[in-house]
Amino acid sequence: SLLDYKESEEGMFLVMEYVDGEGLDEFLAKLKEPLPLERAKEIMQQVLSAFHYAHEEGVVHRDVKPSNILINGKGQVKVLDFGIAKLVGSADFNLTKTGVKVGTVYYMSPEQVMAKDLTRKSDIYSLGVTFYEMLSGFGPYKQLNSEFEIYEKIVKEPLIPLTQTMGESYAAVWSV
Numbered sequence: 001s002l003l004d005y006k007e008s009e010e011g012m013f014l015v016m017e018y019v020d021g022e023g024l025d026e027f028l029a030k031l032k033e034p035l036p037l038e039r040a041k042e043i044m045q046q047v048l049s050a051f052h053y054a055h056e057e058g059v060v061h062r063d064v065k066p067s068n069i070l071i072n073g074k075g076q077v078k079v080l081d082f083g084i085a086k087l088v089g090s091a092d093f094n095l096t097k098t099g100v101k102v103g104t105v106y107y108m109s110p111e112q113v114m115a116k117d118l119t120r121k122s123d124i125y126s127l128g129v130t131f132y133e134m135l136s137g138f139g140p141y142k143q144l145n146s147e148f149e150i151y152e153k154i155v156k157e158p159l160i161p162l163t164q165t166m167g168e169s170y171a172a173v174w175s176v
Helices: 024-029 037-056 120-136 147-156 162-166 168-174
Strands: 002-008 011-016 021-023 069-072 077-079
Touching: 021 024, 024 069, 024 120, 037 069, 037 077, 037 120, 037 168, 120 162, 120 168, 162 168
Parallel strands: none
Antiparallel strands: 002 011, 021 069, 069 077
16 A cells, blocks of 8 residues: 655655565465465455456556565465556556557566557456466466567467366366
8 A cells, every 4th residue: 555655856755555475476486386276266366356446446557467466474465566557548647658568578468568558458368377377386488488489479379278287177267
């Protein structure tokens, strides 16, 4: 939560809530095997609740990734870094130019790769890639060597089904 802000000659400063926890990326990196399905669902339900609220308020995050999802000691989730967020339909509040790619390559939606206008659907795509990584233990594009290869896969090919990489027990979540 934003608690306060200050503007001075040195710049603008934000005073934000301190959350004692770790990024989802760090949490996943410590695991010896993929996150159990039920725990992944619990985390994702909290993440989706936060995004539902943001989207209802007309905010598109535009940089969804595991490092922007924090889990505190009680297992509660906080979504971080709305620094490149955009208010949908507001040309006045746009921190980046149209036609400029924003976000982190591995989690970009096809419309981000093509530098098109982003909507909440772009966040939903990136949330899907994040959920994929939570369930499989690896990102779908991490084995690729260049941004170009990643961009090509995102735009031209569907993700490899979890049922193919993890087994049929993932059929129900793959439909999500």
